[in-house]
Amino acid sequence: MIYEIAVGQGAHLVSVTRQGTLLHVAIGSRTLVVDARRVGDMTLSLLVAPADGSAPVTSVDASLATQRAAGDFDVHLAGRVIPVQVRQAGGFGRQKKAGAAVGAGPQRILAPMPGKIVRVLVKAGDEVKARQGLVVVEAMKMENELRAARDGRVRDVSVAEGQSVDAGATLMVVE
């Protein structure tokens, strides 16, 4: 089985094949031999070693949490939280080659939680810089500023100040 997995700044093809009781996981030119035991619905104990014997066997306790979009997971391992996105091979589409930066194309600014729109800081047509504040949402007694992930131009603003929004509602699109 081949998966396309985006992590950090890159996307990679990852193939998994069964070899007896072990799994062989190939990422690019590297092959890892994995002894996997499922210890919970979303938790795996992994013993991982490079197929070429260049490093000792590493014990990795990994747990996953599903995110809102299908195929998106937070992977918890080694005291860290690492977000990954998994698609069937080719699932990230033609516009993005493996290894290209994740997240090109229009960014939809979504309400991360149910709340109230306190301020809309930009209007359609505005040029925005990466990390520039776009809209302020109030929830959990706090005001939260949602920012642009990268430079772009505001296309649609679908909310107004004072409006209540559900989690996942599209607030605006930046392209």
Next chain:
Amino acid sequence: MKKILIANRGEIAVRVIRACRDLGIGAVAVYSECDRAALHVRLADEAWPVGPSAPRESYLRIDAIIDAAKQSGADAVHPGYGFLAENEDFAAACRDAGLVFIGPTPEAIALMGSKTAARQAAIKAGVPVVPGTEEPLGEQTSDAEVLTVAGRIGYPLMLKAVAGGGGKGMRMVSSAAELPAALRAARSEAQSAFGDGAVYLERRILAPRHIEVQLLGDHHGTVLPFVERECSIQRRHQKVVEESPSLAVSPALRRQMTSAAAAVARTVGYTNAGTIEFLLDSDGSFYFLEMNTRLQVEHPVTEMVTGVDLVQWQIRIARGERLDLDPESLLIPRAHAIECRIYAEDPENGFLPSPGRIQGLRVPHGPGVRDDSGAYEGGEVPIFYDPMISKLITWGEDREHAVARMKRALSEYEVRGIRTTIPFFQWILADDDFLAGRFDTTFIDRKMGTPGSGTLQVIDASHEELAMVAAAVHLFTRSATAAPAAEPISVWKQAGRAEALR
């Protein structure tokens, strides 16, 4: 005292339930609509609904809570912290209903709740306060008058709400030109948060430490101070890491600060648990800041270094017992303790709240670790309340040991499905200045403003590779066979299936 109603939710309600259990006293929970399955409801002996999810319609409803107390037959009420804990009307309503309020008198809450009255009490006790106005500057006070007073105090200064707390209605003013706008903003914020637009002015101490002294006072005239807590690590004026003792406080300074704190409490005839907050200047001079007339969030660090159960003592004091602890032992810390407040916020994304279902939870254990939590696997973090889900506390033989254990515990702590501030604490605990004890209340703002501090977690290529392996193996082993060979079939599931076939 046979039964205590806990007028709170979350980790602090759980903490109080545990103290009740330890004393053989019944624990009554109250809950809002969204908290029906919250941990404090599950652990209590009884639970009573008090209204819809919005705090104003449930946990802040004095009448509904008094009603629940009467119906349940409780003889005392513990307010926890937040919500009604520092509301003198609630304390008075409990007294009027014949319930013991586990906290100070309504009069003490009212007196110390006014920042200017509290400053006057400190001055009366001979304790230095930050130079500033002794009288509230009410809504009628003109801008010109405030400017004159400000000129006498000197800039930069702090503009604060008389009824304030939690950083609301607070502004830093660096020159006379900034004052009118800051005054308007602080007044409107204070008016909407506390229903009182009165403010006062204080000189701004440039890089102070926030040091506080825990106190207990009984009904027989005894007030005992405890070794200090260091609470300088703050974000948006909210404490996030606390420890005891403070590296900045020598035994001699500890004597001075704890005596000063006890003097303020005695001046106002204070009873039960309370905390005096001080600002400690870099030259070793300290100033009274305010008094919190309740149990503090960070009380566990004091419990860890003194061995005293503060919540149990709150209850024992309220039922009239004498505070017969050895005063000397409370001032000599047993090694070191540190606490991190775990919030349901995404620190990698501007500390955006991250409510939702906790899909999985792995709580750290082992030597010197304590987790005071209101969370459980499968539980929901609602959007209506403070986002703190737990407090992680570690104890060590010295500061280095306590910090090493905290790092270990944080790396074991997994809260899956929502994002938490755990990576933020890993980042703080890796900072050289933090480790060396070189910090003040501006630490977080300075560090987070530094270029290159964009991401908190150190995730290198090998971690990313392992994350891909884990995700791929998870999907592969789940889809390869209906029941993966590696997963043993649970005997409970088998029993359940057998049951269903009967």
